[in-house]
């Protein structure tokens with residue numbers, strides 16, 4: 251069976267017609283500036299042609315989800331309380347998950363001001379460096395065994411079942427570690443977007459998986475050579491931000507000759523992030539409801555929507 255045979259494939263030309271409100275709720279340049287992570291350049295054209303129909307599709311799923319939740323509660327004679335609709339976003343390190351998640355958040359908030367939308371990354375559930383060092387996993391960061399999955403699954407279960415604020419830990423690329431004693435809160439939003447390389451993975455030794463909590467899932471795909479380039483570009487940006495910041499993890503590399511620091515980043519890609527993509531992330535692609543494939547300039551060139 252072909253890898254994507256259970257998906258309908260669309261070009262951006264075909265996809266852009268898939269909503270009844272083309273050009274309505276258009277996003278402005280100033281709003282776009284808000285969602286940019288580091289040096290990215292999401293094009294207005296992508297927002298109009300690709301992400302606006304995605305937003306519309308998400309709204310269809312959301313309306314259906316709410317209806318079903320209510321009917322189920324009626325059936326059980328339970329009061330109908332709000333349960334967050336969770337969107338999972340997965341894909342390689344540096345493919346643009348957080349940029350996409352932020353864009354979707356802004357677009358959903360703008361189109362549906364009646365909904366509260368929250369967004370977070372699973373990075374905060376990586377074990378702290380101290381624990382990774384003890385386990386000999388420092389050169390495997392991002393691999394499935396480097397995440398505290400029971401804690402992450404408990405967190406998602408709390409989001410679906412509790413009504414008050416729920417805390418979660420934070421990871422910083424700048425210090426390359428979990429930030430000690432720093433937490434963020436999720437407070438019963440209408441929509442929660444969860445992005446992470448592990449979002450669609452099946453966990454060993456648990457009865458449930460992250461995807462059990464997702465009401466819609468997206469995988470961001472691109473050719474490996476492009477992702478590697480984006481990883482290296484981001485590394486350079488992090489390096490230039492760290493030049494005057496001795497507290498940054500990246501500061502040490504600013505002291506090396508440029509050729510050496512770039513080679514080091516290439517090694518990190520080759521020895522950690524690429525094997526992770528090949529063995530643990532890419533195999534989860536066909537679990538997503540929607541696959542967005544990017545071309546070399548980050549523009550989405552193909553869209554795959556799951557048939558069943």
Ligand SMILES: Nc1ncnc2c1ncn2[C@@H]1O[C@H](COP(=O)(O)OP(=O)(O)O)[C@@H](O)[C@H]1O
Pocket residue numbers: 287288289290291292293341342343344345346347348349350480481483484487547548549
């Ligand atoms: N649509 C885009 N256009 C241009 N650059 C982008 C886009 N999306 C991501 N990038 C860039 O690619 C790199 C990785 O993006 P990021 O969102 O941090 O990825 P992830 O969350 O998957 O690790 C960053 O340098 C970011 O600025």
Ligand SMILES: CC(C)(COP(=O)(O)O)[C@@H](O)C(=O)NCCC(=O)O
Pocket residue numbers: 342343344345347373390391392447518522523
């Ligand atoms: C923390 C991460 C696993 C998360 O991935 P991301 O948010 O970059 O998609 C990744 O950025 C990472 O640190 N990987 C380990 C190797 C490295 O890039 O330094």
